Amino acid sequence: MLCGTEKLRMKQDPRQHIYERDNFTCRYCGWSGATSFEQWQLGWFAIDHVSPIKHGGKEDDDTNLVVACHRCNSMKGQEPCSSVEAGKIIIARKRAEREAWFKRFVLKA
Template structure:
């Protein structure tokens, strides 16, 4: 089994969030604003592994919103993020913009 470094994952994903598409590949400002990290698609607490296909680049926002929600694919992660953002948008509209 090959050991993959964070650098391998960042390069494979072109320094781009696999959930929302935010790219940090072009300049430091974009990379820094995205606060890119390596995310476990299937979180370790749900049996996710360090295998290459379970690790993706994620921006801080997507990584935080997805959290440790159970999912098995990037597509499932995108749905979780979209659903949570819709819920938070409703809350924001009701309690902040009221």
């Protein structure tokens, strides 16, 4: 617990330059976390490997790293992907599948 003059020490993210390069914005859907802290929290941003390491993507290659919001990052998952555009297609397909499920079972449409 913090008291008095104690300060919260935040670790510097070694990939901070990726956030800055991408303007704190999800490269897949365009959600921006740069407008306010609330927007940043809602997006729950992370650094994503465009081509997952599991499928041969380079771990520390800046060209393989992008900012992604939690929704896009979880929808893309570990699927093989060669570019941000390919990732957008994967995400759009999964979103459509989830939306169809939602309409069928939640809205019962």
